[in-house]
Amino acid sequence: MKKVLVTSDLPGNYLTWLADRCEVTVYTGPDEVIPRDELLLRIADCDGLLSLVTNTIDKAVVDAAPKLRVVSNYAVGYNNIDVEYCTLKGVRVCNTPGVLTETTADCAFALLLSTARKIVAADKYVRSGAFQGWKPDLFMGYDVFGKTIGIVGMGRIGQAVARRATGFNMNVIYFDSFKNDDIAGANRVDFKELLKRSDFISLHVPYTEDTHHLIDAEAMQLMKPNAILINTARGPVVDEAALALCLKNGTIAGAGLDVFEHEPQVHSGLLNQSKAVLLPHIGSSSVATRHKMAEMAVNNLWNVLNGAEPWHAVNELREDIR
Numbered sequence: 644m645k646k647v648l649v650t651s652d653l654p655g656n657y658l659t660w661l662a663d664r665c666e667v668t669v670y671t672g673p674d675e676v677i678p679r680d681e682l683l684l685r686i687a688d689c690d691g692l693l694s695l696v697t698n699t700i701d702k703a704v705v706d707a708a709p710k711l712r713v714v715s716n717y718a719v720g721y722n723n724i725d726v727e728y729c730t731l732k733g734v735r736v737c738n739t740p741g742v743l744t745e746t747t748a749d750c751a752f753a754l755l756l757s758t759a760r761k762i763v764a765a766d767k768y769v770r771s772g773a774f775q776g777w778k779p780d781l782f783m784g785y786d787v788f789g790k791t792i793g794i795v796g797m798g799r800i801g802q803a804v805a806r807r808a809t810g811f812n813m814n815v816i817y818f819d820s821f822k823n824d825d826i827a828g829a830n831r832v833d834f835k836e837l838l839k840r841s842d843f844i845s846l847h848v849p850y851t852e853d854t855h856h857l858i859d860a861e862a863m864q865l866m867k868p869n870a871i872l873i874n875t876a877r878g879p880v881v882d883e884a885a886l887a888l889c890l891k892n893g894t895i896a897g898a899g900l901d902v903f904e905h906e907p908q909v910h911s912g913l914l915n916q917s918k919a920v921l922l923p924h925i926g927s928s929s930v931a932t933r934h935k936m937a938e939m940a941v942n943n944l945w946n947v948l949n950g951a952e953p954w955h956a957v958n959e960l961r962e963d964i965r
């Protein structure tokens with residue numbers, strides 16, 4: 644019987660389905676994330692691994708599991724996995740694209756609206772009992788309707804955000820270093836122009852060496868003082884210390900962040916900053932979507948273990964190491 648390690652319990656009954664077909668070990672705590680030494684120990688005799696974005700699947704993990712055939716990530720992003728090394732070792736790497744596109748775009752737009760209109764601070768104000776009556780200057784925010792949004796990374800999620808922006812009559816511009824085909828209703832611009840022209844900038848790029856600190860102090864200096872930055876992609880795409888400083892100095896007006904550079908830690912300059920709205924990496928977290936991700940991750944894993952094509956893989960293996 645094939646052996647599988649799952650690094651966390653998942654929504655739905657998909658792990659029960661899997662446990663009827665192979666020997667499944669699920670890490671259920673006490674820590675939030677499976678400790679590194681436990682991962683290395685438990686994976687030793689496994690054929691498959693179902694991982695989360697919080698698990699670093701590097702050379703040491705792959706080398707600790709000589710029988711490993713598949714790493715199925717419960718996420719669309721897979722910067723936590725050394726894909727190149729997996730490919731070299733004959734390990735298929737799978738992810739969950741598509742099913743979370745609209746949910747993540749909803750979250751980006753929710754962050755955009757709540758940051759612009761100071762929704763979280765206003766909610767706290769009411770709950771604290773401070774609301775004593777209507778005032779002309781109470782929580783004056785920034786308009787969204789009719790403004791310019793710059794989308795960095797026009798993949799599935801970027802395009803889903805653009806569709807929402809169109810409904811708000813926004814002018815949509817985008818930068819993408821890969822996509823060459825035109826996107827209806829959106830204008831492609833270079834990165835600097837996007838920084839200079841946008842009232843809102845929403846990040847939808849994967850995290851790679853090239854996108855590390857793509858938004859740094861220099862980039863923020865180019866942005867408008869009323870600009871609001873939204874990040875539902877990956878934390879290290881933004882230089883978090885520089886962002887904290889730019890918010891403090893008024894270089895830009897606000898930030899809506901679902902991801903952080905050193906998760907779960909958040910820069911103290913952001914924790915204390917009322918111009919920032921902060922979420923605990925919940926971009927894809929709707930009930931329906933988290934269930935669909937579980938179904939997809941389990942099917943990816945099971946298919947590879949059975950010599951079938953997974954629903955979605957990010958690498959191809961050479962014939963001779965399959």
Ligand code: GLV
Nearest residue numbers: 696718719720927
């Ligand atoms: C979550 O961050 C994902 O990549 O799906």
